[in-house]
Amino acid sequence: MLSITLNVNGISRKVDVEATTTLLDVLRDRLGLLGTKKRCEAGDCGACTVILDGRAVASCLILAVEADGRKVLTVESLSNASGELSPLQKAFIDKGAVQCGFCTPGMLMSAKALLDRNPHPTEDEIREAIAGNLCRCTGYAKIVEAIMEVSRRG
Ligand code: FES
Ligand code: FES
Incomplete structure (x- = not known):
């Protein structure tokens, strides 16, 4: 050990x-x-x-x-101490980017890493950042939209 x-x-x-x-x-x-x-x-x-x-x-x-x-x-780490969701998590819900949800935690963390280093990414940069996260439910469009929404608000 x-x-x-x-x-x-x-x-x-x-x-x-x-x-x-x-x-x-x-x-x-x-x-x-x-x-x-x-x-x-x-x-x-x-x-x-x-x-x-x-x-x-x-x-x-x-x-x-x-x-x-x-x-x-x-x-x-994304929600705060009282359990309130982060803007990124809220955007995933608002845009319908969560279906079965199995990919969602990993997708959120890839998106967070991207937005932390580049708060206003292009759609191509978003797609590249989440390329290693497989989602079989959403077809990615809603996930990309959710991340773009956060970047617009930020
Ligand atoms: S469980 Fe780690 S990449 Fe699939
Ligand atoms: S929401 Fe089901 S795999 Fe992404």
Whole structure:
């Protein structure tokens, strides 16, 4: 076992992990943050996307030990302490960008990483930022619209 410390959603969390434990498994199984979804476990679907030191990453491909001492943001960080949703989450709801919702947490985190570094992206930049997030329900148009809406308001 190896002892690591992650800063998760602004809180320092110490966990003991195996060398092969993924960041995704630490978030879900050890820290109880079930918003980050587990799907392909091969880096193909984006359902497990979190933000690691400002960059959207597939947490199923990151070993927990690689995240030692780093800052992780999960979808749980988007709403405030009283549970109020962020403008990005509200826009997804308003624009009908959530259907089954399985892709949504990862999609939101890719969108957040994009908007944090580029508050007014073009449609092409939005499509590129979410290219690693597979959605089988919405056809992407509503998701792109929701992200554009936030960028217009911001
Ligand atoms: S579960 Fe990580 S990319 Fe699919
Ligand atoms: S809303 Fe169902 S996969 Fe995207």
